Amino acid sequence: MFLKEYISDVYRGVSSLLKGMRKTGYYFFHPKEIVTEQYPDNRATLHLSERFRGEVIMLHDENNEHACTGCTACELACPNGTIKIITKFDISPEGKKKKAIDTFIYHLELCTMCNLCIEACPTNAIKMAQNFEHSVYDRSKLTKKLNHEGSKIREGVE
Numbered sequence: 001m002f003l004k005e006y007i008s009d010v011y012r013g014v015s016s017l018l019k020g021m022r023k024t025g026y027y028f029f030h031p032k033e034i035v036t037e038q039y040p041d042n043r044a045t046l047h048l049s050e051r052f053r054g055e056v057i058m059l060h061d062e063n064n065e066h067a068c069t070g071c072t073a074c075e076l077a078c079p080n081g082t083i084k085i086i087t088k089f090d091i092s093p094e095g096k097k098k099k100a101i102d103t104f105i106y107h108l109e110l111c112t113m114c115n116l117c118i119e120a121c122p123t124n125a126i127k128m129a130q131n132f133e134h135s136v137y138d139r140s141k142l143t144k145k146l147n148h149e150g151s152k153i154r155e156g157v158e
């Protein structure tokens with residue numbers, strides 16, 4: 001009884017191995033039919049799904065202007081403290097004080113890509129980018145400042 005089961009197990013194992021090897025052998029002789037992605041060799045032509053979320057970024061135009069008012073809605077919407085908005089007060093030409101963003105801190109290492117911050121933003125100042133190669137040796141490099149150096153809010157955005 002035991003011997004019969006043993007032989008049957010060996011038979012199943014060998015036939016499963018041969019099945020796999022037949023597939024491998026087929027693709028060895030028909031390399032054009034391979035459909036798996038050859039990452040990272042195909043990095044330039046890599047196709048990512050439109051809904052893929054890689055990291056939160058702030059949009060800046062060619063004048064280094066953005067649409068972030070510093071309202072902190074994104075910070076409040078974030079469930080795990082990934083975003084920290086530091087604000088300041090700018091003085092308008094009329095001499096009025098106006099709240100503005102000083103630093104948009106984004107902790108990529110905490111982000112779950114849930115998209116809640118993007119949905120909460122009333123001015124569409126931030127969006128999800130598709131970058132995904134985030135590996136670093138020093139985790140502090142995953143803490144990013146999203147507003148570019150010297151950038152300012154676009155005229156007319158309230």
Ligand code: SF4
Pocket residue numbers: 056077078079080081082083110111112113114115116117118
């Ligand atoms: S995607 Fe989600 S976790 Fe990431 S910063 Fe936005 S709200 Fe926070």
Ligand code: SF4
Pocket residue numbers: 067068069070071072073074075085120121122123124125126
């Ligand atoms: S990114 Fe949007 S929600 Fe966040 S502080 Fe700026 S304007 Fe407000």
